[in-house]
């Protein structure tokens with residue numbers, strides 16, 4: 516499975532419009548600096564409701580809440596802001612229910628917009644709330660992290676975590692619009708920016724050797740938020756995601772490639788209690804490990820694993836082995852949504868830009884985890900020198 520094509524990149528100030536072709540649920544991703552000041556006008560163009568609930572957290576509200584609220588008010592929207600905690604724990608049934616309580620209390624209507632302003636946590640929770648309240652209200656994704664701008668705001672996967680596993684409860688619910696303001700990334704802490712780079716590298720591995728080579732050549736500039744490099748990255752990633760989602764909205768087949776690095780990544784997140792690793796860091800560990808698994812299974816040359824490891828490392832992301840006992844990791848993987856017929860499926864790179872999705876037997880997984888794992892204690896944790 517590959518995605519290869521020439522991509523037009525807009526110049527500074529230009530708006531880039533990327534369509535997500537989903538017939539009656541089609542929408543655009545718009546990328547432009549200062550788009551946060553235009554949220555109100557963009558929503559008003561739908562001629563739908565005139566009220567909006569902005570869902571965010573205190574960090575993002577402090578940075579961008581006033582600008583977004585002002586823009587909504589200027590465009591004639593009656594606006595309220597709801598704040599949830601700034602951590603992965605907000606992606607829970609507890610907070611899902613608390614936000615719904617607020618919408619009911621405030622008598623929000625079917626035409627009320629839910630504006631998810633923040634990273635992937637806000638987008639996933641907000642999208643799920645929008646899907647459920649009155650059986651669906653209009654949703655605008657306004658992503659402010661790199662993970663959210665290249666991945667989570669697009670494609671309609673919404674939901675919350677369960678203590679037994681990541682994203683186990685949720686719905687497919689597409690937004691009406693995704694508004695990407697690259698300038699918002701300037702305030703993102705370095706660790707969060709790096710975490711997003713894992714999803715960026717993912718797009719190169721699953722679909723485009725050319726894009727992967729671009730990243731190999733420009734990672735330093737990318738890490739320094741060089742505007743033209745960042746624009747190219749956002750445009751390439753959003754286009755690839757839009758194209759894959761348009762072809763396979765509900766992950767029947769092709770969309771599964773977007774899960775590269777995620778089977779192990781989600782297990783690592785779950786085992787760490789969503790604390791030690793950020794989502795992108797866990798995905799980075801998962802991508803390097805999956806490349807090693809592909810090599811162990813004879814599907815890829817060692818060069819593939821080495822290039823992925825080198826690029827992930829160059830982005831300052833962890834390439835370490837999963838720091839938990841193999842049996843605990845395997846148990847966590849069995850909870851993954853991608854288990855079908857009791858088989859755990861992996862996205863495995865056979866070359867840069869080319870992946871296959873296939874089940875891997877538990878003995879093979881354990882073997883790969885064992886050869887990759889240092890000694891662990893009885894709780895599944897490992898100590899490192």
Ligand code: NAD
Pocket residue numbers: 572574575578601602603606633634635636637639659660661662663666667668669670671672673682699700701702703704707710793794795
């Ligand atoms: P996040 O939402 O927790 O954001 C990371 C941190 O950055 C938070 O502290 C947030 O407050 C802060 N922040 C956000 N924007 C900022 C800005 N512009 N400046 C300063 N700080 C800012 O984490 P994330 O990495 O964006 O998202 C991770 C979540 O996304 C995970 O729950 C993951 O499962 C989910 N995800 C979903 C999909 C999907 O398809 N739905 C895809 C990938 C990831």
Ligand code: GLY
Pocket residue numbers: 666667669670672770773774
């Ligand atoms: N982030 C994986 C997907 O959207 O399918």
